[in-house]
Amino acid sequence: MKKLIELKVNGEEYEIAADVNRTLLEVLREELGFTGSKEACDLGACGACTVLMDGRPVLSCLTLAIEAQGKDILTIEGLAKEGELHPLQKSFVDHGAIQCGFCTPGMIMTGKALLDRNLSPTEDEIREAISGNLCRCTGYVKIIEAVKVTAEQQT
Amino acid sequence: MTKYSVVGKSLPRTDDPLRATGRALFASDYSIPGMLFGKILRSHYPHAKILNIDSEKAERLSGVKKIITGKDTIGVKYGFVGLFPQTFDEFALAIDKVRYIGDEVAAVAATSEDIAEEALDLIEVEYEELPAVFDPIEAMKPGAPKIHDHAQNNISFMLEREFGNVDKAFREADYVREDEFVTQPVDHVPLELHAALANYDDSGKLTLWSTTQSPYYLHKQLELTLGLKESQIRVIKPYLGGGFGDRVDMSSYDFCAALLSIKTGKPVKIMGTREEEFSFSRRRHPMRVYLKSGAKRDGTISVSHFRIISDTGAYNSTGVLAINIPLAPVTTTYNIPNLKYEGFQVYSNNQVSGAMRGHSVPQVHFAIDSQLDLIAEELGIDPVEIRLKNARKERETTVLGTKIASCGLTRCLNRSREIMDWGNKWGNLKEGKGMGIGTMSFASGASFNFFGSTSSFSAATVRLLDDGTATLLTGASDIGQGSDGTLAQIAAEELGVHLNDIRVVSADTELTPVDYGSYSSRVTMFAGNAVKNAAADAKNQLLEVVAKKLEANIDDLEARDRKIYVKGTPEKGMSFTDAILATQTVNKGMPVIGKGFYDPPPFNFVTSEGDISPAFSFGSYFAEVEVDRETGIIEVKCITAAHDCGKAINPIRVEGQLEGSVQMGLGYALSEHSVTVKGMVLNPSFLDYKFPTALDMPKVTSVIVEEYDPAGPFGAKESGEGTTIPVAPAIVNAIYNATGLRMKELPVTPDKILKAMKGKKSKRRC
Numbered sequence: 001m002k003k004l005i006e007l008k009v010n011g012e013e014y015e016i017a018a019d020v021n022r023t024l025l026e027v028l029r030e031e032l033g034f035t036g037s038k039e040a041c042d043l044g045a046c047g048a049c050t051v052l053m054d055g056r057p058v059l060s061c062l063t064l065a066i067e068a069q070g071k072d073i074l075t076i077e078g079l080a081k082e083g084e085l086h087p088l089q090k091s092f093v094d095h096g097a098i099q100c101g102f103c104t105p106g107m108i109m110t111g112k113a114l115l116d117r118n119l120s121p122t123e124d125e126i127r128e129a130i131s132g133n134l135c136r137c138t139g140y141v142k143i144i145e146a147v148k149v150t151a152e153q154q155t
Numbered sequence: 156m157t158k159y160s161v162v163g164k165s166l167p168r169t170d171d172p173l174r175a176t177g178r179a180l181f182a183s184d185y186s187i188p189g190m191l192f193g194k195i196l197r198s199h200y201p202h203a204k205i206l207n208i209d210s211e212k213a214e215r216l217s218g219v220k221k222i223i224t225g226k227d228t229i230g231v232k233y234g235f236v237g238l239f240p241q242t243f244d245e246f247a248l249a250i251d252k253v254r255y256i257g258d259e260v261a262a263v264a265a266t267s268e269d270i271a272e273e274a275l276d277l278i279e280v281e282y283e284e285l286p287a288v289f290d291p292i293e294a295m296k297p298g299a300p301k302i303h304d305h306a307q308n309n310i311s312f313m314l315e316r317e318f319g320n321v322d323k324a325f326r327e328a329d330y331v332r333e334d335e336f337v338t339q340p341v342d343h344v345p346l347e348l349h350a351a352l353a354n355y356d357d358s359g360k361l362t363l364w365s366t367t368q369s370p371y372y373l374h375k376q377l378e379l380t381l382g383l384k385e386s387q388i389r390v391i392k393p394y395l396g397g398g399f400g401d402r403v404d405m406s407s408y409d410f411c412a413a414l415l416s417i418k419t420g421k422p423v424k425i426m427g428t429r430e431e432e433f434s435f436s437r438r439r440h441p442m443r444v445y446l447k448s449g450a451k452r453d454g455t456i457s458v459s460h461f462r463i464i465s466d467t468g469a470y471n472s473t474g475v476l477a478i479n480i481p482l483a484p485v486t487t488t489y490n491i492p493n494l495k496y497e498g499f500q501v502y503s504n505n506q507v508s509g510a511m512r513g514h515s516v517p518q519v520h521f522a523i524d525s526q527l528d529l530i531a532e533e534l535g536i537d538p539v540e541i542r543l544k545n546a547r548k549e550r551e552t553t554v555l556g557t558k559i560a561s562c563g564l565t566r567c568l569n570r571s572r573e574i575m576d577w578g579n580k581w582g583n584l585k586e587g588k589g590m591g592i593g594t595m596s597f598a599s600g601a602s603f604n605f606f607g608s609t610s611s612f613s614a615a616t617v618r619l620l621d622d623g624t625a626t627l628l629t630g631a632s633d634i635g636q637g638s639d640g641t642l643a644q645i646a647a648e649e650l651g652v653h654l655n656d657i658r659v660v661s662a663d664t665e666l667t668p669v670d671y672g673s674y675s676s677r678v679t680m681f682a683g684n685a686v687k688n689a690a691a692d693a694k695n696q697l698l699e700v701v702a703k704k705l706e707a708n709i710d711d712l713e714a715r716d717r718k719i720y721v722k723g724t725p726e727k728g729m730s731f732t733d734a735i736l737a738t739q740t741v742n743k744g745m746p747v748i749g750k751g752f753y754d755p756p757p758f759n760f761v762t763s764e765g766d767i768s769p770a771f772s773f774g775s776y777f778a779e780v781e782v783d784r785e786t787g788i789i790e791v792k793c794i795t796a797a798h799d800c801g802k803a804i805n806p807i808r809v810e811g812q813l814e815g816s817v818q819m820g821l822g823y824a825l826s827e828h829s830v831t832v833k834g835m836v837l838n839p840s841f842l843d844y845k846f847p848t849a850l851d852m853p854k855v856t857s858v859i860v861e862e863y864d865p866a867g868p869f870g871a872k873e874s875g876e877g878t879t880i881p882v883a884p885a886i887v888n889a890i891y892n893a894t895g896l897r898m899k900e901l902p903v904t905p906d907k908i909l910k911a912m913k914g915k916k917s918k919r920r921c
Contacts, residue, residue, distance in 0.1 A: 136846070
C-alpha cells in the first residue's frame with residue numbers, strides 16, 4: 001500500500017508516494033537519488049547506511065521511510081557546503097582514512113554525530129562511537145586519527 | 156632537492172573527495188531507466204542430480220520477464236587457469252547436477268526485486284539427492300562420492316616437487332620434528348556486496364558494470380560462457396568497495412545479469428545479499444598443512460617437507476594457484492636448501508574456495524612460523540635469532556632458482572625487535588602475557604599467464620593535453636587499495652608534473668589497455684612498470700623536441716615540477732605545457748601519446764623453476780597478547796608490523812595496508828570462521844561472523860622498510876597481500892608464550908583455550 005510521505009533531506013522538502021514497508025535507505029537511494037548511503041547488510045549490523053535524523057545517527061536500513069516523516073534528515077551528500085568539504089570529510093581525505101570508500105559515508109556521519117555532541121572525544125570514545133561501523137580495509141587506525149584531528153582543529 | 160618530487164609522498168588520490176562526499180558511484184549505485192531486477196535460484200542440496208526444472212508457475216507471475224536455466228546457456232564450463240583445462244569445471248548455471256549448497260540453478264528477471272524473489276519460490280526443481288562429502292581427507296578415500304567425473308579420488312589438482320636431496324638432509328639433521336596445522340574457512344567480507352548491471356543493446360553490444368577486481372578476466376570468461384566476441388563486450392569496474400580476492404573470478408551475478416539482458420533486450424541489475432556473500436561467494440581455502448623439518452643444532456633449517464591438503468569445495472576456481480603459490484614463500488622467506496612439496500587441491504561439497512589476500516600463504520606461513528618457534532624452543536634458541544639465522548638475504552637464489560634481488564627481512568626483524576623492546580621483555584613478562592613473531596615473503600605479482608594470452612601482463616597509455624596535463628589509461632583496478640593514486644604518482648614522477656596534473660581512466664575493457672587485474676599483489680609492480688614506461692615514452696617525445704629548442708643533449712635534460720630543463724639549470728628550461736605545444740607543432744599536430752607495457756621474467760609452470768615473481772616483499776610482525784586464564788579471552792595489546800615494500804610510492808597508503816592487514820589477520824587468528832556443517836554455512840551475517848570492530852583493534856605500529864628493488868617502478872615492491880600473512884602466527888606464537896598452549900588450529904577462540912588448559916597442565920614458556 002502506497003502512502004504519501006514528506007521528507008526533509010539535506011534541507012530540501014520532498015514528497016513521494018512509497019509503500020509503507022519501504023525503508024528510509026531504499027527511498028533515499030532509489031527514489032531521491034541519494035546513493036551516498038550504502039547498503040551492505042540490510043540488517044543494521046554494519047553502519048554503512050548511517051544518516052542523521054534530527055542530529056542523531058540512525059541506521060536507515062532499519063528505519064521505515066514513513067518513520068522519518070517530519071524529521072530532519074542529513075545524508076553524506078548534505079555535508080559539504082558550496083563545494084567546500086566538511087572538515088571531517090577533508091580530514092578523512094588528508095589522513096588516508098579512505099581506502100575503498102564504501103564505509104566512508106556512514107563512518108563520516110557517525111563521526112559527525114559524535115563531534116556534534118562531544119567536542120573533544122578521547123580515542124576510546126571515538127572507537128566506541130564508530131564500533132557499529134564496519135570497515136574491512138583500514139583497520140580503523142586512520143579513521144580514528146581523522147576524527148581525532150578534526151576534533152582538535154575545532155576546539 | 157629530494158630525489159623524487161611526487162613518488163614517496165603521502166598524497167591522497169585526486170578523486171578521494173568524491174568518496175568522502177558520497178558522490179563516488181559504485182556498481183550498486185548505477186541504474187538505467189527501464190531496467191529489470193534479477194535474482195538467482197540456488198541449490199538447497201550439497202550434491203544432487205537435477206531431474207527437472209519447471210518454471211511455468213513462476214513465468215505466469217505478473218512482472219516476471221524471463222527465467223533462465225542451464226538449458227538457456229551454451230553449456231560451456233569455465234574456470235580460472237586455462238593452462239589446466241581440466242580445472243575449467245564449472246557451469247555458469249548448473250546443467251547436470253549441483254555440487255554445493257548455493258550452486259546456481261536458475262535466474263529470474265522481473266520488474267522489481269520483490270517480484271523476482273517471489274518468482275524464485277515458484278520455480279520447481281526436482282532433484283535426486285546424491286551422497287555428499289565435506290571433508291577433503293574423506294573425499295580422497297576410495298569409495299567416496301565422486302563429485303566430478305574427471306577427478307580421480309576427488310583430487311582437482313596436485314603438485315609434487317622435490318628440490319635438493321631431501322632424504323639425505325633428513326638423515327643428516329640433528330633435530331627433526333613433524334607437526335600438523337589446520338586452518339578454517341573464512342570469508343573476504345568486502346563491505347560492498349556483489350552487484351552487476353548488464354545492458355545488451357540493439358547493436359549487439361553487452362556492457363557490464365560489475366564489482367569485479369579483474370575486468371580483463373571477467374571479459375574473457377564472459378566471452379567463453381556467452382559465446383560472444385571480444386568486441387561485443389565491455390566490462391566496466393566503477394568504484395569498488397573492496398575485493399581481497401573475492402572478485403577475481405566471474406560471479407554468478409555477472410553471468411546471469413548478462414544473459415538475462417541478452418534474453419530480454421533490457422538492462423538487468425542483480426544485487427547480492429550479505430547472506431549470499433557469506434554462504435555462496437568464494438572463501439579462503441581451509442587447509443591442513445603437514446610440515447616436517449630438519450635442523451642443525453645451531454638452528455639452521457636444512458630441510459622441509461610440506462604436505463598440504465586444501466579444500467577447494469565444489470569447483471576448482473583458483474585452486475591451481477592456491478597450490479602453486481606457496482612454493483614461493485616456503486622457499487623465499489627462509490633459506491631452505493632441500494624441499495619436498497606435495498599439494499593436493501581436493502573437491503568437496505562445500506562452498507567454493509578461491510583467492511583471498513595472500514592466497515594460501517597465510518595458511519602455510521602459520522605452519523612455518525609456528526614450527527620455527529617449536530624448533531627454537533627445543534634447541535634453546537631465541538625466536539628472533541633462529542629467524543635471523545635462517546632469513547633470506549639479498550642477492551641470493553632460492554632452491555627453485557628464483558633470484559632475490561632485494562630483501563629486508565633482517566632489517567624488519569631487527570626494527571620490530573627494537574620497537575617491541577624484545578631484549579628486555581622476552582622471558583620477563585608476567586603470567587598470562589606473551590610475545591610472538593610472524594614473518595613472511597610474498598610475490599610482487601605472479602609470473603603466470605593463465606589464459607595463454609598474447610597480450611602483455613600490463614599495458615598503459617599516457618596522453619598529453621594542451622594544458623600541460625596528462626590522461627593515464629590503465630586496465631588496472633583500484634579496488635580500494637589505491638592503485639589509481641599510486642599509478643598516477645608513478646606517471647607524474649616520470650613525466651615531471653604534479654599529481655593533480657594526472658587524470659586516471661582505469662578498468663574499462665573498451666577504453667583501457669589490457670591489464671590482467673588486481674590479484675597476486677601485482678599492480679604496483681606490473682601496472683606500475685607499464686605506466687612508468689608509457690609515461691617515459693610520452694616524455695621522450697617531448698625531450699626530443701625540447702633538446703633541439705634548447706640546443707642541448709637529450710641525455711642532459713630533466714623533467715620535473717612541470718618544467719623540462721638542462722640538469723642543474725631549471726630556470727632556463729621550458730614549461731611542460733610549452734613542450735607539449737612545441738612537440739605537437741613540430742610533429743604537424745600528431746598527438747603526444749606514450750605507450751608502455753610490462754612482462755615479468757619467465758617462470759616454468761611445468762617444473763616450477765625460475766622467477767615465480769619479479770620481486771618479493773618481506774616482513775616480520777611482533778605481537779604482544781594477554782590471555783585471561785579464567786575466560787580464555789585473548790586480548791592483543793599491540794602489533795609492530797615491519798614490512799619491506801621496496802620504495803614506498805605512497806607511505807600513508809602502505810601504512811593503510813599494514814593496518815588493514817592487522818585487522819584481517821586478527822580476525823583470522825582469533826574470531827573469524829565460516830562455520831560450515833554438511834555444506835551449510837551457519838553464520839552468514841555480521842552478527843554471527845565476528846570480524847574485528849574498532850574496539851577490537853590493538854595498537855598498531857607500522858614500520859616501512861624500503862629495500863630498493865631494481866625490478867620495481869622506482870624500486871617498489873608489493874604491500875597489499877603479503878602484509879596480512881604474519882599476523883596470525885605472531886598472535887598464536889604470543890599465545891604460546893603467554894600460556895604454554897601450542898594452538899595448531901585456527902581460529903584460537905576462548906573455548907579452545909579453556910579446553911586446552913583442561914587438557915594439559917600448561918607450563919609457561921621462558
